[in-house]
Amino acid sequence: MRPAIARIWRGRTRTADADAYARYLYDAGIKPLEETALAVELFREDGPEETEFVTISYWESIEAMARFAGKNPRRIHHLARDPEFLVAMPEGVQILRIVASAGRFDADRGTAEPTGPRAG
Template sequence: MIARTWRGWTRASDADAYVDYLYETGMDAYRRTPGNRGAYLMRREDGDRTEFVTLTFWDSLDSVKAFAGQQYENAVFYDLDDRYLVDRETHTLHYQVMQDGQA
């Protein structure tokens, strides 16, 4: 199993609207992609900004590629991300999930 993470930041005043937007776009797309085992959204207030982290789980890198394309390490963005995000990671991280010491 593969875990994928991404981080982005909004103005604190845009955080609630961005949550709604993420659930309509990325979170929905994650969950509709075959091979997705779960999608979680985390947020953390940081002064006048709010940090967001997405954590998704996938059957394999092929499943990740079905969502993100062949350049799967690049983050996927949607039409209104520029409106909300004041900073963002353009690349994602991928981890092999270990269960009881086994991959």
């Protein structure tokens, strides 16, 4: 199945806490997404004082995403320990319609199938 929607979450920690948060975020946040999203990716950029984490999950539709995220898919489901780790609590996520991608989509590997431009 081709992903049509990307849901992007961003959060920042103190760099000193980044390794611990990365482990926690994977266990508490990424693993549940692996069970429901078509694919999920976790990115990390370390700075001198803060580290940014970006999670992108891929969905076949807004409806499928809403089954995971609830009636308002832009609403963030903060993890229990987020207040301990995050510098600021994110207020929302970004939802983007995928209009083109390259590669071959394999939900087990998390890569994208070529789709070319999409209408609508």
